[in-house]
Amino acid sequence: MVHGRGGPARGARCRAGWFASGVRRRAGPAAFGICRDNGSSAPSVRRRARSTGLGAVVAALLAGCAAPGGSDSDVPDDPSALALTLENIYRGAPGGVSGAEISPDGAIVAITADGPDGRGIYRLDLSDPAATLDLWVEGSGPVWSPDSRTIAFRRDGQVWRVGLDGAEPSQVTRDLEGARGWTWSPDGETIALYSTRSGSQDIWLVAADGSGEPRQLTESSMTADEVRFEPAWSPDGSTIAYVANKADYWSDDVWLVDVATGRERRLTRTLRAISTTPAWSPDGSRIALLGTKKGEYWYLDIADIYLLDPAGGPEVPLDMEVYATAYRFEPFWSGDGSRLYFTYQERGEHHMWSVPTEGGVATRVTNTGGVMRGVSASSDASRFAFVRSSATEGGEAWVVDAAGGPPRRLTELAPRWSSIVSPIEVSYRSFDGLYVQGFLYLPDEIEAGASCPALVQVHGGGTNSYLAGQNLTEQYLASKGFVVLAINYRGGSGFGRGFQDLGDEDWLNGMAYDPGAAADYLRALPYVNGRVGIYGYSYGGMQSMAAITRTPDKFAAAAPMAGIYSQRQTFEHQDRLGRVFTVDGHGGLPEERPDIYEKSETVARISNITAPVLIQHGERDVRAPFLNFELAVAELERHGIEYEAHTYPEGHGFRDPQNRIDLYRRVEEWFTRHLGRCTDDGA
Numbered sequence: 158m159v160h161g162r163g164g165p166a167r168g169a170r171c172r173a174g175w176f177a178s179g180v181r182r183r184a185g186p187a188a189f190g191i192c193r194d195n196g197s198s199a200p201s202v203r204r205r206a207r208s209t210g211l212g213a214v215v216a217a218l219l220a221g222c223a224a225p226g227g228s229d230s231d232v233p234d235d236p237s238a239l240a241l242t243l244e245n246i247y248r249g250a251p252g253g254v255s256g257a258e259i260s261p262d263g264a265i266v267a268i269t270a271d272g273p274d275g276r277g278i279y280r281l282d283l284s285d286p287a288a289t290l291d292l293w294v295e296g297s298g299p300v301w302s303p304d305s306r307t308i309a310f311r312r313d314g315q316v317w318r319v320g321l322d323g324a325e326p327s328q329v330t331r332d333l334e335g336a337r338g339w340t341w342s343p344d345g346e347t348i349a350l351y352s353t354r355s356g357s358q359d360i361w362l363v364a365a366d367g368s369g370e371p372r373q374l375t376e377s378s379m380t381a382d383e384v385r386f387e388p389a390w391s392p393d394g395s396t397i398a399y400v401a402n403k404a405d406y407w408s409d410d411v412w413l414v415d416v417a418t419g420r421e422r423r424l425t426r427t428l429r430a431i432s433t434t435p436a437w438s439p440d441g442s443r444i445a446l447l448g449t450k451k452g453e454y455w456y457l458d459i460a461d462i463y464l465l466d467p468a469g470g471p472e473v474p475l476d477m478e479v480y481a482t483a484y485r486f487e488p489f490w491s492g493d494g495s496r497l498y499f500t501y502q503e504r505g506e507h508h509m510w511s512v513p514t515e516g517g518v519a520t521r522v523t524n525t526g527g528v529m530r531g532v533s534a535s536s537d538a539s540r541f542a543f544v545r546s547s548a549t550e551g552g553e554a555w556v557v558d559a560a561g562g563p564p565r566r567l568t569e570l571a572p573r574w575s576s577i578v579s580p581i582e583v584s585y586r587s588f589d590g591l592y593v594q595g596f597l598y599l600p601d602e603i604e605a606g607a608s609c610p611a612l613v614q615v616h617g618g619g620t621n622s623y624l625a626g627q628n629l630t631e632q633y634l635a636s637k638g639f640v641v642l643a644i645n646y647r648g649g650s651g652f653g654r655g656f657q658d659l660g661d662e663d664w665l666n667g668m669a670y671d672p673g674a675a676a677d678y679l680r681a682l683p684y685v686n687g688r689v690g691i692y693g694y695s696y697g698g699m700q701s702m703a704a705i706t707r708t709p710d711k712f713a714a715a716a717p718m719a720g721i722y723s724q725r726q727t728f729e730h731q732d733r734l735g736r737v738f739t740v741d742g743h744g745g746l747p748e749e750r751p752d753i754y755e756k757s758e759t760v761a762r763i764s765n766i767t768a769p770v771l772i773q774h775g776e777r778d779v780r781a782p783f784l785n786f787e788l789a790v791a792e793l794e795r796h797g798i799e800y801e802a803h804t805y806p807e808g809h810g811f812r813d814p815q816n817r818i819d820l821y822r823r824v825e826e827w828f829t830r831h832l833g834r835c836t837d838d839g840a
Contacts, residue, residue: 238575241636243825246629247817250572256298256531257554257567259542260305263535265321266542267299267308268554270570278310280321281567283540283556290568294319294326302345302365303536309339309348309365316350318365329367338387341365342416343394349374351388353381360388360399360414375414375421377403382732382779387434391441396467398424398435398444407737411435411446413467424465427451427472431460431483438494441467443514445490445497447483450474454661455741457620458482458502458650464514476516482507482650484621485530490514491559492537498522498559500532502651504594505625509541509557523557525564528626546571546626548579576601577632580643585678587647588670594645594652595675596623598635602835603684610688610832611679613672613712614643615704617695619742620660622651630821637825638835640685642678646671646700662744664724664757665703672700673708688832690768692716692824695781695809699759702789705770706762714831716771716824719809721781722789723760725751730782760785763792769799771827773820775807801827 239245249271256269268279274292278299282288296317299308307320309329316339319326330336335353342349345365352361352371358379363371378401379386386400386409394416401412401423409429414421428448436445444465449456460483461474481488481499489498498511507529512519527547534541539559546552551571557564580596587593600609614631616623623643631641645651648660648668660668676689691712693701698720705715721727724739725747731739740746743753755761770793774786786804793800803823805816 235573235575238573241574241576241629241633243633243818243821245572246633247821248814252551253571254544254552254554254568257542257544257556258299258301258308258531258533259535259540259556260301261303261536262305263537263540264305266554266556266567267293267301268568269297269299270554270568272568272570278308281554296326298339300339300341302341303343304345307345309341311336316348316363318367327367329365330363330371333361333363333371335381337384340388340390342390343392347394349388349390349397351384351386357381358383358386360397362416374416374419375399375401375412378412379403380406380733383734385432385734386430389435389437389444391437391467392439393441398437398467400430400435402733406733407740408451409448409737411444411465424467424469425472428463431455431457432485433460433483433487435465436488436490438490438514439492440494443467443494445488447481447486447488447499454654454658455620455738456480456650456654456657457484458622459654459657462488462497462499462512475512475514477512477519479510479519480654481510486532489534489538489541492539496538498534498538498541500529502622502624504651505596505622505645507624509543511559522559522561523564525555526625528624542567548625548627549577551627571627574629574632576636577627577629580631583642585675587674589667591647593647593671593675595678596625596631596643598631598641598643599684600635600638600640600835602638603640605837607835607837608684608686609638609640609835610690610828611640611642611676611682611685612828612832613675613679613689613691613704614641615646615672615691615693615697615700616643616649617693617697618649619664619696619699619738620648620650620657621696622649633821634825634828637829639828639832640679640682642675644671644675660742662742662750662753662756664742665699665759666707666756669700669703669707672704673711676708676711686833686836688713690714690716690828690832692718692828693720694718695720698781702759702763702770702772703757705768706759706765709765709767712768714771714828715766715768716773716827718773718820718824719775719778719781720785722763722785724757725754726760726788727782727784730779730784732779735780760788760792763789763798764796766793766796766798769801769827769831771801771803771823773803773805773823775809775811776804777806777808780809 254270258267264284266281277295278293279290280293281290296310296312298311309318316329317326333352337351339348339350348363348365351358357377360374361371389398397414400409402408411425412423428450430448433447446463447460459480482502486500496511501510509522510519527545529543532543542556544552545555554567555564580598583595583597584592623645635641646668679685679689691701698717701715701717705712744750747754776783790802811817
């Protein structure tokens with residue numbers, strides 16, 4: 158632990174172990190059930206609801222909206238609900254669904270969950286109304302065989318298989334390092350997957366029954382640290398489409414490889430794939446890809462759909478009025494090839510959409526609200542399975558038919574929390590007159606007339622968004638007496654490309670003033686005591702530090718975590734995805750665009766800081782290289798700014814739950830120390 162001016166003597170940096178994949182960058186609160194007092198411009202106050210299921214919460218919120226003075230405190234206590242503690246949040250509270258994979262025939266869903274019989278893959282027969290959720294096998298990442306009789310899955314870092322016939326699972330791979338992205342050939346005889354055995358991300362072929370030796374199919378297709386893409390078999394099994402950067406380090410091109418000969422051919426030249434798998438049409442005549450033109454901004458959550466001819470030809474996006482979300486989602490073809498289905502994120506919520514393959518009017522399929530992940534489709538896209546969460550409901554498995562109608566929830570496994578409530582969705586006016594979306598979490602104390610400190614949360618990802626799912630970090634901080642406003646600052650997705658373009662070649666500049674305007678909005682609320690802090694992880698850490706250097710008078714304390722504070726000085730230490738993201742946002746390399754990199758430079762502006770700073774980082778971080786922490790601490794020290802610094806033996810996403818607990822315990826204590834607690838008189 159390192160203390161700056163006014164703190165204890167310098168000591169050893171704090172270490173605690175290894176921890177889970179990144180702070181929740183894209184999970185956030187839902188915006189339904191909002192109540193406001195017609196006589197006041199400030200959002201009205203409600204007690205924090207006991208989490209007793211979505212229906213009860215919605216009913217209580219509606220009752221509160223219908224009658225002045227109504228409150229969701231009428232929701233009865235749930236004796237099985239978990240206390241909202243850091244230990245419960247980050248140690249992995251029992252229960253919840255992380256994946257839902259529907260069989261090609263649409264009859265069975267393989268659900269990765271922490272269920273009544275432990276963690277593993279459960280199965281549910283949708284054709285049997287009396288079917289129960291049964292533990293199938295220990296493992297994760299199920300992928301169905303074409304005949305809907307077997308799944309390939311992950312166990313102990315390798316690929317296994319198990320059938321519906323009740324036989325014991327058998328191991329398919331044994332020594333393929335970094336095995337991931339497995340997918341079955343159309344005849345079910347072979348599995349293609351990525352492995353780093355060659356020193357790069359390459360496609361290997363293995364017999365589906367585990368016999369014989371694996372065969373390397375591609376050569377140097379992608380750098381070893383890239384894990385965004387998966388291989389895609391053509392319907393006749395003769396060709397695999399995949400994404401590679403072998404032609405250019407900075408490119409994510411679609412390539413085709415002949416399965417029999419290993420001959421490879423570059424298909425695309427003018428566009429780039431974004432975090433998705435190429436999707437072949439049922440007749441193999443076209444490939445759907447989510448991406449953007451080279452030279453366009455890193456839109457990610459608002460990508461175009463391209464329909465490519467495997468023989469080559471024009472690379473033109475499908476004409477439609479909305480976009481697709483490419484981050485962790487893929488498109489699906491209808492059985493007759495006439496329609497495409499895709500996921501689209503708007504204003505923090507996910508929905509499924511459909512569009513004719515010749516282009517035209519896209520229409521929305523689902524109306525569930527909240528956040529989706531793990532979307533899968535039957536082979537003819539007549540039925541979809543997905544995981545959905547909302548502000549008051551954790552991840553559960555759902556299904557919906559392409560024919561329409563309400564989706565059906567399949568599970569009720571997520572933990573129930575004793576004191577969470579839907580945040581209030583607000584907009585506030587920023588420095589230049591633009592309005593920014595925010596999600597406002599209110600502590601219990603203000604209902605009794607107390608005045609409380611406030612926090613601005615800035616999401617990670619930069620071009621991503623704060624999503625309307627279950628976000629327990631903000632819920633926890635609100636339960637500890639902080640008014641928390643999580644904002645979707647400019648440059649993020651879900652508000653159109655014009656809004657996102659405001660961040661193009663202007664990282665941490667204009668967007669860094671949105672948090673300052675959020676602080677002004679919070680101070681104007683009658684139940685905020687005037688003291689406002691700011692925190693965030695990854696790009697949120699970058700934004701936090703940028704905000705206190707550019708608007709130092711707005712914040713009384715800050716807690717940046719795992720941020721990049723000098724793109725220029727630490728660029729060469731980043732992993733490939735980090736470099737691609739950085740070059741895209743700045744319009745070129747540091748030596749090519751020094752003026753743009755100067756705009757995003759935060760280390761050079763640290764002398765402007767007046768707020769005390771809690772800075773934390775992982776020592777093994779290569780997405781936001783550890784050098785950023787060292788540079789920032791040196792400047793904080795040089796300018797005599799009060800700070801406290803902690804490091805952990807972690808990468809960009811912490812894996813040891815205890816480290817996550819320690820990280821946020823320090824955040825809570827830091828803000829309590831510098832912003833104070835709720836008081837009756839607002840003092």
